[in-house]
Amino acid sequence: MEQMVQGILVVNTETIPGxxxxxxxxxxxxxxxxxxxxxxxxxxxxxxxxxxxxxxYTELLEESRQEAIGRMVADAMSRGATAIVNVRFxxxxxxxxxxxxxAYGTAVKTE
Amino acid sequence: MAVGExxxxxxxxxxxxxxxxxxxxxxxxxxxxxxxxxxxxxxxSKKLDRQIASTTSREASLRESLGRDPLTTIDGxxxxxxxxxxxxxxxxxxxxSHWHLLxxxxxxxxxxxIDIFQKVVSAxxxxxxxxxRESAIDNGWDDVINVRIDTSDxxxxxxxxxxxxxxxxxxxxxxxxx
Numbered sequence: 322m323e324q325m326v327q328g329i330l331v332v333n334t335e336t337i338p339g340x341x342x343x344x345x346x347x348x349x350x351x352x353x354x355x356x357x358x359x360x361x362x363x364x365x366x367x368x369x370x371x372x373x374x375x376x377x378y379t380e381l382l383e384e385s386r387q388e389a390i391g392r393m394v395a396d397a398m399s400r401g402a403t404a405i406v407n408v409r410f411x412x413x414x415x416x417x418x419x420x421x422x423x424a425y426g427t428a429v430k431t432e
Numbered sequence: 433m434a435v436g437e438x439x440x441x442x443x444x445x446x447x448x449x450x451x452x453x454x455x456x457x458x459x460x461x462x463x464x465x466x467x468x469x470x471x472x473x474x475x476x477s478k479k480l481d482r483q484i485a486s487t488t489s490r491e492a493s494l495r496e497s498l499g500r501d502p503l504t505t506i507d508g509x510x511x512x513x514x515x516x517x518x519x520x521x522x523x524x525x526x527x528x529s530h531w532h533l534l535x536x537x538x539x540x541x542x543x544x545x546i547d548i549f550q551k552v553v554s555a556x557x558x559x560x561x562x563x564x565r566e567s568a569i570d571n572g573w574d575d576v577i578n579v580r581i582d583t584s585d586x587x588x589x590x591x592x593x594x595x596x597x598x599x600x601x602x603x604x605x606x607x608x609x610x
Contacts, residue, residue: 330517330518331518331519332517332518332519332605333519333578333580333603333604333605334507334508334509334517334577334578334605335507335508336508337517338508338509338512338514338515338517338607339514339515362595363457365595366595367464367468369527369529369530369595369596369597370465370468370469370471370472370529370530371468371471371472371475371476371479371529372472372476372479372480372527372528372529372530372531372532372552373476373479373480373483373526373527373529374483374524374525374526374556374559375525375526375527375595375597378525378586378595378597378599379523379524379525382523382525382599382601383522383523386521386523386601390519408519408603409580410521410580410582410601410603411582412582412584412599412601413584414584414585414586420584420586
């Protein structure tokens with residue numbers, strides 16, 4: 322089970338079932354900007370003609386999002402939090418080739 | 433002089449190599465694209481139907497084995513016996529084929545609802561939701577609460593040509609009942 326990301330509990334609900342939030346430590350966030358590489362662009366461009374899923378881009382975005390979450394968790398750890406609640410994700414395209422993946426939430430102390 | 437003709441030739445080739453490669457890719461693209469487009473015209477609709485059928489059957493069999501749909505959008509859930517929880521997420525990059533783009537373009541000129549794009553995006557979204565169910569079950573969760581689904585454009589305005597696809601991103605909190 323991947324409920325703990327480096328010892329910090331991450332959920333996107335407002336409360337954690339079975340735990341009391343004792344203190345909020347502000348908004349924590351993590352982001353990453355990923356460019357697709359040219360080799361992938363060519364193969365995925367060919368795949369795009371046929372339509373359907375672009376597997377390499379799915380993988381790329383998954384890795385990037387993992388990194389964004391990792392940075393958010395590192396931010397929370399530096400504040401001494403034990404959990405992050407109400408996590409939201411946002412995606413924006415900086416240019417045609419690069420996407421920014423952004424994760425944010427509220428760092429809290431629980432007991 | 434130490435620099436002979438051979439050295440100049442090698443240097444010239446090294447400088448020209450990237451341009452030659454680009455030209456080669458350009459030529460290959462020009463030749464291959466019409467062939468790929470014909471392939472797409474013939475088979476992309478079948479491929480999409482197959483994808484939809486596969487997603488639907490996986491969803492149906494999972495629902496049958498669990499007796500319910502594990503996804504809910506309720507914040508906090510409706511049961512009080514939750515023992516552990518954690519985030520689950522999944523993303524799918526899904527695009528229409530160039531044949532579907534052409535149909536959509538023609539449909540757009542007539543106006544009204546563009547059914548083909550609706551079908552493509554729905555297929556991507558159904559696939560993302562099904563993967564969220566599967567990854568939640570694989571990670572040992574009983575249910576996923578507070579599910580949110582985002583759809584973002586992979587081909588922003590101003591990007592010439594390139595990829596035409598959307599990313600469907602689904603996330604929620606996996607819960608385990610005691």
